[in-house]
Amino acid sequence: MANVVPGDGQPAPAAVPGPAAPYPAGWEADVVLTDGSTTRLRPIRPDDADALQAFHVAQSERSTYLRFFASLERLPDRDLERLVTVDHRTRVALVAVSGAPGTDAPERIIGVARYDLVAPETAEVAFNISDAHQGKGLASVLLEHLAAAARERGVRRFVAEVLPQNGRMLAVFKEAGYEVRQRTEDGVVQVGFDIDPTDRSLAVAADREHRTEARSMRALLTARSVVVVGPGPDPGPDGGLAARQAARVVEGLVPEARAGRITVHAVGVGDAGPDANGVSHHLRIEDVPGPVELAVVALPAALVLDVARRLGDLGVRGLVLVSGGFAESGPEGLARQRLLVGIAHGAGMRVVGPSSFGLLATHDGTTLDASLAARPPRPGRVGLFCQSAPLAVTLLAAVERRGLGLAQLVSAGHRADVSGNDLMQFWGEDEDTDVVALYLESIGNPRKFSRVARRLSAHKPVVVLTAGRSGHVVPPGHAVRPTRAPRRTLEEVLRQSGAIRVENVHQMLDVVQLLAHQALPTGRRTAVLASSAGGAALVAEAAAAAGLVVTGCVELLSEDADAARVRAAVERVYTDPDVDVVVVVRIPTLGGHDPVLRSEVARAAARTGRTTVACLDDLHGVTAELTAPDGDGRERTVPAYAGPEDAALALGHAARYAAWRAGGRGVPVHPDGVDTRAAGRLVAGLLSASGATDGAPLTLDPAQTAELLAAAGIHLWPSVRVHDADEAVRAAERLRWPVAVKTTVPALRHRADLGGVRLDVADETELRADVEGILALAGEHDPGPGVPPLEVQAMAPHGVACVVRSSEDPLFGPVISLGLAGDASDLLGDVAYGVPPLTDVDVAELVRTPRAAPRLFGYRGLPALDVAALEDLVARVSVLADALPDVRSLELNPVVVSPHGLAVLGAYASVAPADRADAARRLARP
Structure with a gap:
């Protein structure tokens, strides 16, 4: 799988001259391949010459010919030096490597991707994948990461020359989701495509991410051979806990090992005989x-790295580390943790932990209990993820109490590698999980x-409990x-994703037991x-x-109701066409239970599929008394709750999720006229002109801000800053009367109620009087260095003033x-939040979320305003913020929405270099 770049045995392309960029460590990434294994990507280095030559020599003659259009047994020294010496700007190369860092064996290159700039914003690309690793999606991953690096350097288009018989490489380009154009000339296929992300290319990348990460998790959760590594019969002063942990893990694996369903090996666990x-x-x-x-490892931290290297030779795909002593112990421990992940990924392993409780999974009648649990839970159809081991115990x-x-x-511990995102990818396609x-x-x-x-919530409910409401807990x-970010940002992330957010473990399991056992x-x-x-x-409240x-369907059953009355009441409830859900509450004052009511409710709920919750006597959780088969023979259970409030709350969560899932989530917004390239x-x-390298934001002046907004198709109403009344009059005559005049003092600039803004100024006399009043009001306030104290602007149509902001967190x-x-909005926090990318449905919900939003829709008989124009503005800001992480902050204030259109009257922006957490890297190094 290869194609040629001029310069690999041919003249080098013309490159834009300039100094080499520093080594871009931010391009390093650990990625998952389609077989679920891992590998590491990084920029090529000059000391990779020997590894690159070894990679080349190991390739088949066909692969070499497809890459270089010629047979080359070895790379000439001059070409080899040029290939490993790049400037990370006009010439860029990424290598995929395997092998554990910190070992005597050098890293092995298993894939190379490179580009050479051939024209402004255009680069020619080449790929070469190890014969042993073809078919694992490595070329697609390299293309994805090379395109991300290229966009950082201002490249917007890739071109390539490919031999017609190199169908795999042509397929990689076409399947990446870009709009590929190709033509054949002199027996060579000329390929070209823009690399700016599109909806299709993003969907392709997300789908590939989903499949690869799901497969890597499946390899862990369906493992049928396990090795447990402990500190041995003499664990020493630091190994006592690890020894007990290892023994507990082995104990949990014994039942399936005895049955011959799982092969279990133990190293350094107790002093038992060979079998x-x-x-x-x-x-x-x-x-x-x-x-x-x-592999499940319980060892003092100092011993783990060496063991991880040796486990790679066994072909281990997943390493569960139940012991601690890593990031929680300080900077040295964090460095050790990062090295552990590097070692594991270099060997193709995923890491669960450190400080993990382990993992439990039942599949095809076999329970993999690689955990510290005293006994495994009963099999079911709920997937549960947590982080800390103590919480897993709880x-x-x-x-167990709920049945x-x-x-x-899966307990991820400090989630050095495997996280909840990985498990959600797996659960998205797991048929055993509801x-x-x-x-x-x-x-x-x-x-x-x-x-x-x-993606997961669209077909399976996701219930989320966070350690803190803000997401700021570390x-x-x-x-x-x-x-x-504001404390409500996490809440918005969860709402947009369709997740059901709960307040505590009790609520989480209340909701889960309902969703797992009822429609x-x-x-x-x-x-x-x-x-x-x-x-x-009480139930109604x-x-x-x-x-x-x-x-109006409220049925009362006295404690002494006979079986016939019970059956009749249940029948009336479940045949009422105006009922969607049922709450059953029986709290007898004299004690005792009613078996007829239990069985009748269970059968009616299963027969009709009508969602039911119950608060009955002493029942709690999932019980046999409230279980009955539905029409397909599947067992359905009415979950039992401690009190009516718990039952109703769980039912409310389920109803809101059902409405979210049934409703359309819209399509990504793409307003016309947004030029993110410009x-x-x-x-x-x-x-570049500011020389900003320390991350300090650069505040844009009004002209720069207007130019930035114009690229997004947003028109900023012009204004003129002035020093005195004479300048204000000349500005008003130029802008045309009537005008608005306002102070530039930050504390007063939007405060018409305090006199900082004067509207509908119709003539010179009125303007001079207003200027005098504003200057007197501003008093000793300083608008800022070099900023004139006044601003004059043409009057916009009357409407409701809004504030739209974006910030890069x-x-x-x-x-x-x-x-x-x-x-009211500022002090009471009446602000709606959204996290791009947004769909048209997200934008519509964002505009309607503030409590004051009814003012936009004809409040108290006033005319309805142009909400569509406001939605369009929010969409433009969203696209701009999503595409440009370097836009640190943007504020449009005020935005006056009128019955016909809107006017952006003020805008303030700052920019700073940014490093977004999820930039194109699918499994970033910690």
């Missing part, structure tokens, strides 16, 4: 017969989380970027079947608070906000 309880014991890792799919205990079954449990629950102590990549969770050991609600209309009028009233609508060139030029990326202007 005990179905477990093969070994003195050294090298004595274990490979291949082995999964979750498993709560799951809830699990399909999988409901997903995540307890997240931190979110390392919220943008990717939102993308993956939205537990020890979690390597998370800082954030400046989704078809609506919010609620019937109540209660044992007393007082109980029915709780249901209304949960967002449900209680209909905006990117402007920002890059401004940053190190953790969340771009965050968009919208609020109506004024103290």
Whole structure:
């Protein structure tokens, strides 16, 4: 799989002269291939010459011919030096390498991708993939990362020359989602395509990401051969806990090992003989017969790196590290953790942990218990993810008390590698899982989380509990970027993704047991079947608070109701056509249970598919008493709750999720006239001219801000800054009367209520009086160095003033906000947030979310305003912010929305170099 770049045995292309860029460490990435294995990508270095020559010599004659259009047994020294010496700007090369860093064996190159600039914004590309690694999607991954690097350097188009028989390479270009044009000339296929992301190319990359990460997780969760590594019979003072952990893991694997369903090896675990309880014991890792799919390691941190290197030789695909001593112990531990991940990925392994509780999974009747659990949970159809080991203990205990079954449990510990995103990719295609629950102590990549969770939520419910409402909590050991985002940003990320957010473990399992055992609600209309009028009233109140609508269908059953009356009441409830969901509450004052009511409710709920929750006597969780088969023979259980409030809250969450899933999520917004290329060139030029390298934001002047907005198709109304009344009069005559005059003092510039803004100024006399009043009001306030104290602007049509903002956050990326202007919004926080990329549905919801939004839709008889124009503006800001991370902040204030159009009267922008967390790298190094 290869094509030629002029210069590989041919004259080098003309490159734009300039100094070499520093080594771009930000381009380093760990990626997952289509077989679920991992490899590392990085820029090529001069010391790669020997590895590149070895890679070339190992290639087949056909691969060499397809790459160079000629047979070359060895690369000439001159060409070899040129190939490994690049400037990371006009000549760029990425290599895929395998092999563990820190070992005596050198890294092996298994793939190369490069580009050479041949014209402004155009580069010629070439790829060469190891024969042994073809068919694993490596060329597609390299193309994706090379295109991302090229866009950073201002390249917008790739061209290539490919031999017609090189069908694989042509397919890589076409399947990447770009609009590829090709023609054949002199027996060579000339290929060209723009590399700016498109909806299709982004969808292709997301689909490839989904498939590869799902496959890597499947390899872990369906492993049928396991090696457990402990510190040995004499663990020393630092190995006592690790020894007990290793012994517990082996104990959990024994039942399946005895049955012959899982092959289990133990190294350094106890002092058992060579074969005990179905477990093969070994003195050294090298004595274990490979291949082995999964390794569970419990060792003092100082010993883990060497063991990880040796496990790679066994063909291990996943390493579960239950012991700690890494990032939580400080900078040295964090460095050790990063090296561990590098070693694992170089050997093709994924890492779960450190400080993991392990993993549990049931598949095809076999339970893989590679965990510290005293006993595995009963099998079920719920996928459960958490991070810290202590929390896994709490979750498993709560799951057992409720009788809830699990399909999988994965504890990621400090999630040095495997995270909730990876598991969601797996659950998206796992037929054994119906409901997903995540307890997240931190979110390392919220943008990717939102993308993956939205895809999963479209067909499976995702219930999320976070350690803190803001997402600003960073537990020890979690390597998370800082954030400046508003505390409600995480809430918006979860809402956009369709996830069901809950407040605590109790609520999480309340919702999960409902979604796992009942059909989704078809609506919010609620019937109540209660044992007393007082109980029915409490249920109605709780249901209304949960967002449900209680209909007139309220059936009361006294404690002494006979079987016939019970059956009749249940029948009336479940045959009412105006009922979507049912809440059943029986709290007898004298104790005792009603078996007829239990069985009748269970059968009616299963027969009709009508979503039902119950609060009955002493039942709790998933019980046999409330279980019955549906029409297809599948067991359905009405979940039982401790109180009506819990039942109604869970039902409300389910109803909102069902409505979200049934509603269209829209299409990505692409307003006409948005030129992100022009905006990117402007920002890059401004940053280059300023020499900004320390990350300090550069504030744009009004002309620069207007130019940036114009690239997004946003018109900023012109204004003139003046010093005195004479200049103000000349400006007004130039702009045409009537005008607005306002102070540039930040504290007063938008405060018409305080006199800082005067509107509808119709003539010179009025203007001079207003200028005098504003200058007196501003008093000793300083508008800023070199900023005139006044601004004159043509009057816009009357309407409602709004504020639209975007800001680039190190953790969340771009965050968009919208609020109506004024103290009420600012002081009371009446602001809506969105995290791009947004769809047209997201934009519409964003505009309608603020409590003051009714003012835009004809409030109290006033004319309705041009909401479509406001939505278009929000969409443009969203696209600009999503495409340009270097736009640190943008504020449009005020935006006056009138019945016919809107006017952007003020804008303020700053730019600074940014490094977005999810930039094109699919599995970034920690």
